[in-house]
Amino acid sequence: MPFSVRAVLAAILAVVAVDGRAQNRDSPPLGPLPQTVFSADYQIRVEALATGLQNPWSLAFLPDGGMLITERPGRLRLYRDSVLAAEPIPGVPEVRNTVLGGLLDVLLHPDFAENGWLYLSYARTVDGNQSTTVLARARFNGRGLSNVEEIFVANTRSNSVVNFGGRMVFGRDGKLYMTVGERQEQERAQNPLDHGGKVIRLNDDGSVPDDNPFVGDPRYLPEIYTLGHRSPQGLAVHPESGAIWEHEHGPLGGDELNVLVAGANYGWPLVSYGIDYTGTQITETGLTAREDLEPPLEYWVPSIAPSGLSFYEGGPFALWRGNALIGSMMRGRVRGSGHFQRLTFENGRAITREPILQELRQRIRDVRPGPDGLIYVLTDENPGVLLRLSPAPDSN
Numbered sequence: 001m002p003f004s005v006r007a008v009l010a011a012i013l014a015v016v017a018v019d020g021r022a023q024n025r026d027s028p029p030l031g032p033l034p035q036t037v038f039s040a041d042y043q044i045r046v047e048a049l050a051t052g053l054q055n056p057w058s059l060a061f062l063p064d065g066g067m068l069i070t071e072r073p074g075r076l077r078l079y080r081d082s083v084l085a086a087e088p089i090p091g092v093p094e095v096r097n098t099v100l101g102g103l104l105d106v107l108l109h110p111d112f113a114e115n116g117w118l119y120l121s122y123a124r125t126v127d128g129n130q131s132t133t134v135l136a137r138a139r140f141n142g143r144g145l146s147n148v149e150e151i152f153v154a155n156t157r158s159n160s161v162v163n164f165g166g167r168m169v170f171g172r173d174g175k176l177y178m179t180v181g182e183r184q185e186q187e188r189a190q191n192p193l194d195h196g197g198k199v200i201r202l203n204d205d206g207s208v209p210d211d212n213p214f215v216g217d218p219r220y221l222p223e224i225y226t227l228g229h230r231s232p233q234g235l236a237v238h239p240e241s242g243a244i245w246e247h248e249h250g251p252l253g254g255d256e257l258n259v260l261v262a263g264a265n266y267g268w269p270l271v272s273y274g275i276d277y278t279g280t281q282i283t284e285t286g287l288t289a290r291e292d293l294e295p296p297l298e299y300w301v302p303s304i305a306p307s308g309l310s311f312y313e314g315g316p317f318a319l320w321r322g323n324a325l326i327g328s329m330m331r332g333r334v335r336g337s338g339h340f341q342r343l344t345f346e347n348g349r350a351i352t353r354e355p356i357l358q359e360l361r362q363r364i365r366d367v368r369p370g371p372d373g374l375i376y377v378l379t380d381e382n383p384g385v386l387l388r389l390s391p392a393p394d395s396n
Contacts, residue, residue, distance in 0.1 A: 027362045034359045036392050041319045043392035050084040053384040058105045058366050063113045072102035091145030095122040096131040104166030121166035130157045133164045133180050151206025154195035158183040163231040172242040176202045179232035186269040189228050192220040201225035213263030228266040234309025247306045250274035255303045256296035267293040298350045305329040308366035314373025327364035340367045
C-alpha cells in the first residue's frame with residue numbers, strides 16, 4: 001500500500017480508537033446463531049445461554065455452578081440455574097464508562113469458597129475529569145457485595161479513554177497479577193515510576209510482596225512485576241509450567257503473546273512489530289528486537305486485537321488439551337474477523353493458529369473453559385451474548 005494511502009487509513013483508525021463517540025467498534029447485529037461450527041478436530045455445538053448483555057467484559061465460575069459476568073457500564077450480573085438474573089448484583093463501585101473503560105475483570109480468590117472474596121478491576125474518575133485503573137476487593141454472599149475496598153489505584157491519571165488493562169489472575173504462588181495499560185501514552189510503558197504499561201504483582205490484600213523484583217529499588221515502583229507493555233488484555237497461568245502468560249494489543253499490527261519473567265522489559269515502545277496510527281514506524285529504524293529486551297513468544301501482523309486468554313485442560317475437547325484460546329476483537333464487518341484462535345504448541349512455539357466462530361462475525365471479549373470442560377464465550381457487543389460450546393454428538 002502506498003505510504004500516503006496507508007497514512008490516511010491509519011489516521012482514520014486512530015480517530016476511531018480514541019474517539020469516545022465512535023460507534024463503529026460494534027460488530028454487525030448478531031444474526032441467526034449457527035447450531036454447529038467446525039474446527040479441524042470437532043464439530044462444535046453453539047448455544048446462547050444469555051442474551052441482552054451490554055458490552056460484557058469478563059466472567060468467573062462460581063463453586064455452585066453459577067457464573068458472574070461483568071458489563072462495562074458498571075454492572076455485575078449473576079447467571080445461575082440457566083437464568084440470567086434480571087437485576088445486577090448490588091454493591092459494585094461506581095465506574096467510568098468510556099470507549100475501553102468501565103467495569104472490567106472479575107476474579108475469585110483461590111479460597112473463595114471459604115472466604116467469599118472476589119476482585120474487580122475497573123476504570124474510575126479521578127482528579128475531576130481524568131480516569132485511571134483501579135482494583136477493589138469485596139465479599140460476595142450470593143446476593144450482593146459487602147466490605148468493598150479499593151486496594152490498588154494506578155497512577156495512570158489521564159484524559160485518555162483507552163488502554164486501561166485490568167486483566168487479572170492468581171498465580172500458583174498465591175499472588176495476584178494485574179495488567180495496567182499505558183493509556184495510549186507511550187512514554188508511560190518505560191517509566192519505572194509509572195504504573196502504565198506494566199503487569200503488577202500484589203498480595204491478596206493489595207500489599208506488595210517482599211519478593212517482587214524491584215522491591216527496595218527507589219528507581220522503580222515496588223508493585224511492578226514486568227514493564228514495557230502497551231494494552232495488555234489477556235493473562236493466564238500456563239497449566240504445566242505455572243508461568244504467567246500475557247497478550248497485548250500492538251498499534252497497527254504487532255499484537256504480542258508473552259511469557260512473563262520477573263523484572264523483564266517487553267520493549268514497548270522501544271521495539272514493535274507494528275506501525276503507528278499515523279502510518280509511521282514506532283521507532284526511527286523500525287526496530288523489532290533488541291538484546292536487552294524480552295521478545296514475544298508470538299506476534300500478529302496484521303492485528304487480531306486479542307482479548308481473553310485461557311488454556312484448555314478439560315475432557316470434552318480432549319484433543320485441545322494444552323492449547324491456548326485467545327479471543328479476537330477485530331470488527332465483525334471485516335471478513336474472517338470476530339473469532340477466537342486456538343493455538344497449538346511444539347517445543348515452546350506456536351505451530352498452528354486455528355480461528356473458531358468466524359461465522360458469528362462478532363467481537364469476542366472473553367473465552368474460558370468452564371469446570372465442566374465446555375467453552376464459554378462472551379461477545380463484546382450491545383447487546384452481547386454468553387455462548388457455550390460443546391462437541392456435537394456426531395463430532396470426530
